[in-house]
Amino acid sequence: ILYDGMVQATLTPVSVAGSTSAEQNFTIPGLQLNDFLDLNCNVAQTAGIGIGNVRVSAVNTMTVEFTNSTAGALTPVTGVYNINVLRAEGPMPSNAA
16 A cells, blocks of 8 residues: 545535435545545434445546435535545556455
C-alpha cells in the first residue's frame, strides 16, 4: 500500500426513490482512479437507507450507491462522512489470487 489515509467530507445527498438503489457523485479532491474507498457517516443514517458500492468513477469523483429499502422516497443524511482511501503502490502481479 502506497497510501492509506482518512478524508472527511460534508456530503449532501439527494432523495432516493423507494425500493431502489441509486448512484450519486461527489467531488473529493485528490482521489485517483483505482483508489479503494471505504465510507461511513459520522451520525445515524436515515432509517431505510444503506450505503452500497463506493468507488472512484473519475479523478476527484467519488460515486456512492445509496439503497432505499422502503416503499417511499428517502434522503440520505447530510453531514460529515469519513472516507478511508487506500492506494496501491503498483498493479498486482497477474498470478495474484
